[in-house]
Every structure is written in structure tokens, then in C-alpha cells.
Amino acid sequence: xxxxxxxxxxxxxxxxxxxxxxxxxxxxxxxxxxxxxxxxxxxxxxxxxxxxxxxxxxxxxxxxxxxxxxxxxxxxxxxxxxxxxxxxxxxxxxxxxxxxxxxxxxxxxxxxxxxxxxxxxxxxxxxxxxxxxxxxxxxxxxxxxxxxxxxxxxxxxxxxxxxxxxxxxxxxxxxxxxxxxxxxxxxxxxxxxxxxxxxxxxxxxxxxxxxxxxxxxxxxxxxxxxxxxxxxxxxxxxxxxxxxxxxxxxxxxxxx
Amino acid sequence: xxxxxxxxxxxxxxxxxxxxxxxxxxxxxxxxxxxxxxxxxxxxxxxxxxxxxxxxxxxxxxxxxxxxxxxxxxxxxxxxxxxxxxxxxxxxxxxxxxxxxxxxxxxxxxxxxxxxxxxxxxxxxxxxxxxxxxxxxxxxxxxxxxxxxxxxxxxxxxxxxxxxxxxxxxxxxxxxxxxxxxxxxxxxxxxxxxxxxxxxxxxxxxxxxxx
Numbered sequence: 001x002x003x004x005x006x007x008x009x010x011x012x013x014x015x016x017x018x019x020x021x022x023x024x025x026x027x028x029x030x031x032x033x034x035x036x037x038x039x040x041x042x043x044x045x046x047x048x049x050x051x052x053x054x055x056x057x058x059x060x061x062x063x064x065x066x067x068x069x070x071x072x073x074x075x076x077x078x079x080x081x082x083x084x085x086x087x088x089x090x091x092x093x094x095x096x097x098x099x100x101x102x103x104x105x106x107x108x109x110x111x112x113x114x115x116x117x118x119x120x121x122x123x124x125x126x127x128x129x130x131x132x133x134x135x136x137x138x139x140x141x142x143x144x145x146x147x148x149x150x151x152x153x154x155x156x157x158x159x160x161x162x163x164x165x166x167x168x169x170x171x172x173x174x175x176x177x178x179x180x181x182x183x184x185x186x187x188x189x190x191x192x193x194x195x196x197x198x199x200x201x202x203x204x205x206x207x208x209x210x211x212x213x214x215x216x217x218x219x220x221x222x223x224x225x226x227x228x229x230x231x232x233x234x235x236x237x238x239x240x241x242x243x244x245x246x247x248x249x250x251x252x253x254x255x256x
Numbered sequence: 257x258x259x260x261x262x263x264x265x266x267x268x269x270x271x272x273x274x275x276x277x278x279x280x281x282x283x284x285x286x287x288x289x290x291x292x293x294x295x296x297x298x299x300x301x302x303x304x305x306x307x308x309x310x311x312x313x314x315x316x317x318x319x320x321x322x323x324x325x326x327x328x329x330x331x332x333x334x335x336x337x338x339x340x341x342x343x344x345x346x347x348x349x350x351x352x353x354x355x356x357x358x359x360x361x362x363x364x365x366x367x368x369x370x371x372x373x374x375x376x377x378x379x380x381x382x383x384x385x386x387x388x389x390x391x392x393x394x395x396x397x398x399x400x401x402x403x404x405x406x407x408x409x410x411x412x413x414x415x416x417x418x419x420x421x422x423x424x425x426x427x428x429x430x431x432x433x434x435x436x437x438x439x440x441x442x443x444x445x446x447x448x449x450x451x452x453x454x455x456x457x458x459x460x461x462x463x464x465x466x467x
Contacts, residue, residue, distance in 0.1 A: 029359060032261055032358070032359045032360060033360065035261070035262070036261050036262055036266075036358075036360050037266065070355060071355065073354075073355055073356070074260045074355070077258070077259070077260055077263070078260075081263065081417060081422055081423050081428070115262070116262045116263055116422065118262075119261055119262025119263075120260035120261055120262045120263065120358070122261075123260065123261030123262060123358050123359065123360075124260065124261070124355040124358070127351070127352065127355050127359060128355055130352070131352060131353050131354075131355075136353065139352065149281070149284055151284050151288065151296065152280070152284065152341075152345070154296045154300065155296055155299050155300045155303065155341065155345050156300070156345055156348065156349065157300070158296060158297050158299075158300020158301060158303075158304075159300040159301070159303040159304045159307070159345055159346075159349060160304075160349070161300075161304075162300065162301045162304040163304040163307055163308070163349075165304070166301075166304040166305050166307065166308035167307070167308045167311065169308065170308040170309065170311060170312060174312065186315065187445070189314070189315070190314060190442060190445040190446055190449065191445070191449045193312060193314055193324075193446055193449070194445065194446040194447070194448065194449020194450045194452070194453065195449060195450075195453050196312065197309045197312065197324065197326075197329075197446060197449075197450045198449065198450040198451070198452070198453030198454050198457070199453065199457075200305055200308060200309060201302075201305055201309075201329075201333070201450065201454060201461075202453075202454060202457050202458050202461070204301050204302060204304065204305035205298075205301070205302070205305075205458070205461055207301055208297045208298045208300075208301035208302065211297045211301065212297045212298070215297065
């Protein structure tokens, strides 16, 4: 029942893990905003952003390789869209500035494609830092303290609680299918998949009924009360002050 | 189809963040009135279900594979507004926990995959259901709605990227729509099969109070 790909490493005890979830949410979202709004082609600034986030990763003790591997999930999208930008821009302006193996490549398009790839990677890295250093429950508590609608939070926490069970169930069914299905045709295979997903739905629905009944029998009246143990302490102030100063300094340096 | 950060310009992502937030607020208010307190565990568990179902890959032409999205399935089972909530929660978790899709582009991703696919898909299902006659009416409507919902979401994604100057519309739109036509066929077949199974096993579930 353990799926290590969900909030893995979030049980470590580093200074970053100890921060209040709100501090990390605000800092990482600010980081993403700072990166996304940086003009194209300022690769030196992106380098500074990368150093900032790398420092946080090192402090958190989360393996750098793990972060890199996860952030590479962005790359397929980069390849699909940004990769043909250089070719497109070349035909749009009618003046190619590079000629590579007989293919006209536009320098401006290349810069734009590189910018998008770097922005996507940096933003994903920041979110990996957030999810790898914060347990999902703590993340939800942080969002609750930041006044996200209660209904959404309850839905999110139910989803998270049953995600593992649903994934386990679907993996078990898929294993059963693979061990019995030796190369059937397209339509038949799709029907089997449909039946699997249908069964998954019926089981999920019946589970939600049981969960609801057991909640009602324990006095659930539509609201979940929990004790919030969130405290913003001095490490939070110090971390956010340094982090936000770094972001601001990088952006100001970019204006010079 | 999850757009990462940095691929949309500010005007596009800000607009879509606002639009999606508005839609979610509307959906929260409406579903609370129609289904009541029972909705919270139901929607949460079904979001987990959609998440798990999306991990199941199916073959698409040429040795590649696509995965199930489930927008129309959720809309037909729960009604369009509850389906918006289910899909949005899935996308929020994919963004924050799995880095599938960016933070600034979360609104765009929710708009494409959580709102368009469910709301447009649901009304397509209703309209086609009225146009076609015969025994297989429901299946035809579900198939067409699922197929088109995928194509429309993909087209919306292409248009957003083009408006942001990331890709040329003339290339992106036909490419995205074409590829997703093939994926949509799979989505259609699976959605029909899922609803067929549900109507055999628990026909009462097709009559859940809709929001």
C-alpha cells in the first residue's frame, strides 16, 4: 500500500522540512511567478534562479538526482511545442540567422524555445521542492490557513486518502488482465479496459457510500473540525526574508 | 496536454486562472445545494477514481499509447458541475504533487481538461442523444461526446499556446486536433464500455442526483 512516488522524502527532518507549509507555499509560488515573468533570453538570470533553488534543495537533503529526474517530466511537452519554434520563426521572419545541416534556424526562435524549456524546468523544480519537503496533509492545512474554500479542502483530503487504494486496485486489475490476456485485438482490449474502469468506478462509489455512512454514524454534520498546529516561527521569517530578497535581487539585477 | 509554466503569456494564464476559479466557485455552490453534505466524500473518492483510471494506458495507432481522461464519464455519471469539481481536484493534485502542469497555467489546464471536456462533453451528449434514434442511442451519444470532448480540449490547448505566441496556430491546431482524434476514439470506446458495465452492475448509479 505504499506508493513512494507520492510525497516521497517528505518525512525527512531538515530545516526546510521544518518550515511552516504556508511559508513554503508562498515562497515557491513567488519563485514560479518571478521565473515565469522574467523576459525571454535572460539566461544569466535563469542561472541565478537555478542557484537559489539548488541551495534550497541541498539544505533540504532531498537527493538532487531525484529532483532532476522528476523535473524532466516537463521535457516531452517542451519537445512537442518549443522544439519547432526555431523553424517556425525562421519561416515567419524570412531571415534565418543560422544554417544547421541545411535547415534554416532562427536565433530568436531558438532563444524563445530555450527560455520556455528553462522556465518550465525551474517552475517544476520549485514545486518538487514544495511537495518533497511537505507532507500532503500539512500542505492542505497550509492551504486551509490561507483560506482556500473548505469544501475544496475536504474533497482534496478525501481524494488523497483514497488515492492509494484506488491506484492499488487499478494496478491489481491491470496485473490480472495482463496475466490472462495474451494479445487480443484492439476492440476487445478496449472493452476489457472499459470494464476495468467501470468496476473501479462501482467499487469507488460503494466505498464512498460506506465512508459516508461511517462518518455519519460518528457524528459527521457536514463540517470537519481539526486542531491546527501551524505556527509561523523565526526560521520561517528568516527563510522567507532571505528567499524573497534573493528573488527580488535577481529581478532588480535584470533591470540594470 | 498539461501545459507547464512558461508556455503561456501573462494575459492568457491570468485570464484563464480567473475564469477557472469562477467556474469552480459556481460548481461548489451549486453542488452543495443539490447533493448536500454527502457530496464531499463522494466527489473526493471519485476524484481518486479518475486519477487511478487516468493511469491506465491504451494503445493508439503506431505503437504509441494514450490515456483515459474521463471528463465525459464524470459528467454523465454526476452531472457537469460536480464533474468540474472532480476533474479540477484531480488537476490540482497533479499540479502540486506530481508537477503535471504548471502553477500559473493551472487555470488553463483546469479550463481545458476540467471545464471544457466536462461541460461541453455533457451538452454534446445531451444534444446527440436527442438527434439519434434507436436502441444504441445512448452509446452513440456517449461515444461522440467523449471523442469530441478530447478534440475540443486539445484544440483549446493549441489555441491558448498560439495566442501566447508559443506555437503557430496553423501548425498546432491541426496537429493537436488530429492526434487527439485518435486518442478520442479510444476515450469514446472506453467510456461507452464503462457506462455499459455500470448500467449492468449498478443501474441505479446512473440516476445519481445531478448537479
